[in-house]
Amino acid sequence: MAHRRLPSILGSPVPTWRSIQGSSASQRLPSQAIRPLRTSSAPRATYRRFGQPAPSSSPAPPPQSHNAAPTPLNLQTLQDILVQRTRANAGGGGGEGGGGNRRPRGRGFQSRPTLLFVVGGGAGVYYLVHLERVPETGRWRFIDVSREQEVAMGQDSYRQVLQQYRGKILPPNHPHSRHVRKTAERIIAALEDGQHSDVKHGSVDAALGSSGGGGGESSFFGATASDGGPRPKTDWELFVIDEPSEKNAFVLPGGKVFVFTGILPITANDDGLATVLGHEVAHQVARHSAEKVSGYKVLMFGALVLESLLGIDAGLSRTALTLLLSLPNSRKTELEADQIGLSIMAKACYDPREAARLWQRMQQSEGEGGGGGLGDAAKALLSTHPVSSQRIKKMQEWLPDAMSTRSQSGCPNPDDVSGFRSVVGGSRFGSAFG
Numbered sequence: 484m485a486h487r488r489l490p491s492i493l494g495s496p497v498p499t500w501r502s503i504q505g506s507s508a509s510q511r512l513p514s515q516a517i518r519p520l521r522t523s524s525a526p527r528a529t530y531r532r533f534g535q536p537a538p539s540s541s542p543a544p545p546p547q548s549h550n551a552a553p554t555p556l557n558l559q560t561l562q563d564i565l566v567q568r569t570r571a572n573a574g575g576g577g578g579e580g581g582g583g584n585r586r587p588r589g590r591g592f593q594s595r596p597t598l599l600f601v602v603g604g605g606a607g608v609y610y611l612v613h614l615e616r617v618p619e620t621g622r623w624r625f626i627d628v629s630r631e632q633e634v635a636m637g638q639d640s641y642r643q644v645l646q647q648y649r650g651k652i653l654p655p656n657h658p659h660s661r662h663v664r665k666t667a668e669r670i671i672a673a674l675e676d677g678q679h680s681d682v683k684h685g686s687v688d689a690a691l692g693s694s695g696g697g698g699g700e701s702s703f704f705g706a707t708a709s710d711g712g713p714r715p716k717t718d719w720e721l722f723v724i725d726e727p728s729e730k731n732a733f734v735l736p737g738g739k740v741f742v743f744t745g746i747l748p749i750t751a752n753d754d755g756l757a758t759v760l761g762h763e764v765a766h767q768v769a770r771h772s773a774e775k776v777s778g779y780k781v782l783m784f785g786a787l788v789l790e791s792l793l794g795i796d797a798g799l800s801r802t803a804l805t806l807l808l809s810l811p812n813s814r815k816t817e818l819e820a821d822q823i824g825l826s827i828m829a830k831a832c833y834d835p836r837e838a839a840r841l842w843q844r845m846q847q848s849e850g851e852g853g854g855g856g857l858g859d860a861a862k863a864l865l866s867t868h869p870v871s872s873q874r875i876k877k878m879q880e881w882l883p884d885a886m887s888t889r890s891q892s893g894c895p896n897p898d899d900v901s902g903f904r905s906v907v908g909g910s911r912f913g914s915a916f917g
Contacts, residue, residue: 637736
């Protein structure tokens with residue numbers, strides 16, 4: 484069948500579709516009749532198959548001249564274009580072809596919870612490993628300070644107190660010193676199951692001249708709450724400080740007991756003094772100083788977490804942790820010392836009923852109310868020690884157990900002892916201090 488010839492364009496015959504399919508189609512068409520698909524001067528968009536390496540960042544080649552022969556648009560090229568566009572529209576441009584350099588969403592938010600989990604998990608394990616029970620009360624507490632470390636940390640405070648009150652420490656032959664030491668010896672003997680224990684009257688010159696902190700007390704300290712074995716021996720030292728305005732007594736690590744003369748009128752008698760000394764000895768037995776240092780580490784760690792990871796203000800976080808953790812734990816240890824001390828004084832055959840009376844006298848001397856006002860509520864929240872009204876209530880709760888302990892220790896009836904004292908003209912403490 485003969486082919487129909489079409490009019491010519493630009494002086495050349497227009498090829499039919501059958502002639503274009505030939506392998507020499509580009510040779511049959513003059514270069515002037517062929518135009519590239521893109522006539523803009525901008526570089527052409529390049530496409531690549533999925534998984535192919537990204538094109539180099541070298542400058543794009545200059546656009547082809549209108550007179551240059553273009554690359555034929557064959558079927559394979561069209562197929563590649565369609566495949567690439569389909570993958571891009573479907574969101575499958577992962578890797579390098581479809582936005583592979585784009586930052587994953589939420590990476591900044593995922594790293595912080597991960598850090599919190601790692602830090603919190605490690606701290607939690609450390610905390611659980613160092614939990615132990617106080618043998619006398621069964622209370623769980625965190626403590627990671629050894630006895631030797633506790634004594635070493637107490638040496639600085641020990642020397643500072645001696646330097647501060649060096650001229651006010653009473654000699655061992657003073658009536659106040661002799662009677663306080665006599666009561667302390669009974670308390671310590673009850674603590675050590677009836678074994679006689681001498682309480683040395685502390686020497687300021689010997690203590691300040693010693694670099695080892697009082698003759699090697701670091702090898703004997705307090706109670707070991709974790710091993711459940713016998714309590715290590717403590718070398719007790721007593722210092723009576725002539726300071727009438729100071730109604731206080733305290734103990735330092737290593738068995739260093741300090742009693743101010745200002746508290747003696749409030750104790751009023753042997754049983755009241757035994758209440759004070761039993762409380763201080765109980766602090767040593769329960770290792771409350773080491774617990775306080777350990778709790779300070781927890782406080783600092785909590786403040787660091789709130790400040791660095793959660794962005795909470797440092798002052799606000801530390802204030803909140805002090806109110807929520809440090810102060811409540813301090814009041815808890817004070818009440819625990821009251822409970823343990825009440826048991827010790829009862830075992831030493833002192834009258835535990837006098838403990839509540841002591842705190843009633845303390846409440847009157849400090850001008851506290853009955854425990855129901857806003858002032859007492861604020862003091863109970865912001866103080867390191869519980870208010871006297873709370874201590875009185877607790878003493879009354881623990882009194883039946885203390886009386887039972889006293890009876891089991893073979894002590895005489897406290898009413899009989901009180902009657903005997905009234906016959907002989909009062910206790911020796913009462914006659915000495917009026």
